[in-house]
Amino acid sequence: MCVSILSRARVLNQAQHKISLSHIGRDSCRDVTDTLSEGRIKDGALSCDTISNTEEQVIYLIVFHAFFFMFIWSYWKTIISKPASPSKEFCLPKVDKELYEKEENPEAQQEILKRVAKNLPVYTRTGSGAIRYCDRCQLIKPDRCHHCSTCDRCVLKMDHHCPWVNNCVGFSNYKFFVLFLAYSMLYCVYIAATVLQYFIKFWTNHLPDTHAKFHVLFLFFVAAMFFISILSLFSYHLWLLGKNRTTIEAFRAPVFRSGPDKNGFTLGFRKNVTQVFGDQKKCWCLPLYSSTVDGQTNPRPLSESQNHLLGNDMHSEEQKDGSPANIGLFTAALEDSDLIRKLLCD
Ligand SMILES: [Zn+2]
Numbered sequence: 644m645c646v647s648i649l650s651r652a653r654v655l656n657q658a659q660h661k662i663s664l665s666h667i668g669r670d671s672c673r674d675v676t677d678t679l680s681e682g683r684i685k686d687g688a689l690s691c692d693t694i695s696n697t698e699e700q701v702i703y704l705i706v707f708h709a710f711f712f713m714f715i716w717s718y719w720k721t722i723i724s725k726p727a728s729p730s731k732e733f734c735l736p737k738v739d740k741e742l743y744e745k746e747e748n749p750e751a752q753q754e755i756l757k758r759v760a761k762n763l764p765v766y767t768r769t770g771s772g773a774i775r776y777c778d779r780c781q782l783i784k785p786d787r788c789h790h791c792s793t794c795d796r797c798v799l800k801m802d803h804h805c806p807w808v809n810n811c812v813g814f815s816n817y818k819f820f821v822l823f824l825a826y827s828m829l830y831c832v833y834i835a836a837t838v839l840q841y842f843i844k845f846w847t848n849h850l851p852d853t854h855a856k857f858h859v860l861f862l863f864f865v866a867a868m869f870f871i872s873i874l875s876l877f878s879y880h881l882w883l884l885g886k887n888r889t890t891i892e893a894f895r896a897p898v899f900r901s902g903p904d905k906n907g908f909t910l911g912f913r914k915n916v917t918q919v920f921g922d923q924k925k926c927w928c929l930p931l932y933s934s935t936v937d938g939q940t941n942p943r944p945l946s947e948s949q950n951h952l953l954g955n956d957m958h959s960e961e962q963k964d965g966s967p968a969n970i971g972l973f974t975a976a977l978e979d980s981d982l983i984r985k986l987l988c989d
């Protein structure tokens with residue numbers, strides 16, 4: 644598929660060139676070819692009939708290559724970005740790892756994992772409420788991290804393994820992937836739009852009977868077809884971006900201590916976008932790394948993550964003066980009813 648999209652892009656590029664460059668060449672050489680018959684020029688040069696001035700042709704070429712360059716750049720970045728894996732702190736310490744491997748009782752194994760996970764920013768659980776552990780990579784999976792069987796590794800904020808780019812789309816390249824979709828869509832719609840007038844002329848028999856006919860038909864159909872298919876995928880990923888969800892999470896909501904929550908990571912549209920595209924708007928259109936998070940610690944709205952931290956703070960306050968401090972603030976902030984009940988009882 645990866646080869647397919649590149650080869651198609653190359654064909655689109657070549658076909659567009661054949662139309663545009665031949666037109667410019669013929670236009671600029673019009674004085675030289677004064678001796679040639681007017682009929683031959685009309686037959687051979689589509690631009691003589693359609694694009695009347697060189698400025699228009701130059702603009703067409705510049706815009707075309709601008710989109711093409713951005714498309715290839717973002718595509719290349721998506722392909723070469725190595726999927727981000729969890730850091731060593733998510734691996735079990737040697738002693739715990741030996742204990743875990745020796746232990747045959749799953750419940751006792753979970754206790755080991757729970758003890759280690761206590762010090763990690765991990766809030767998601769398996770469907771049964773267990774700590775998410777990858778036996779293959781031998782690590783506790785950070786939130787939003789999943790094991791990719793194709794890449795044979797755990798991938799941070801894994802979205803999906805994409806055969807089009809032959810790579811995992813995840814934390815390290817999600818921005819590049821979205822830009823790749825955006826630029827490939829713009830590239831296709833630009834080609835379709837610039838060829839449209841010739842395409843209409845073809846159907847109304849106003850197009851000169853030359854080889855350009857084939858290019859016009861091919862360009863329009865392929866560009867329009869790719870535009871429609873990419874538009875649906877791009878729209879879907881924009882929706883995911885706005886909701887701060889991955890494709891995996893859209894199909895299966897992440898499970899927290901309080902249960903599944905499909906909006907578990909959403910921080911509001913603006914923050915969701917800046918989490919992927921960064922704070923600086925000037926970098927949004929460029930396939931350069933600009934995420935505001937590290938991929939391992941995923942900020943959550945008024946959530947279990949805060950509960951966890953506030954819970955720790957609460958214990959330290961209790962130890963100091965023997966009474967729960969700022970209980971009103973905490974009850975307003977905490978969603979975890981079990982923790983609230985526990986604190987109030989204490
Ligand atoms: Zn793994």
Ligand SMILES: [Zn+2]
Nearest residue numbers: 791794804811
């Ligand atoms: Zn993968």
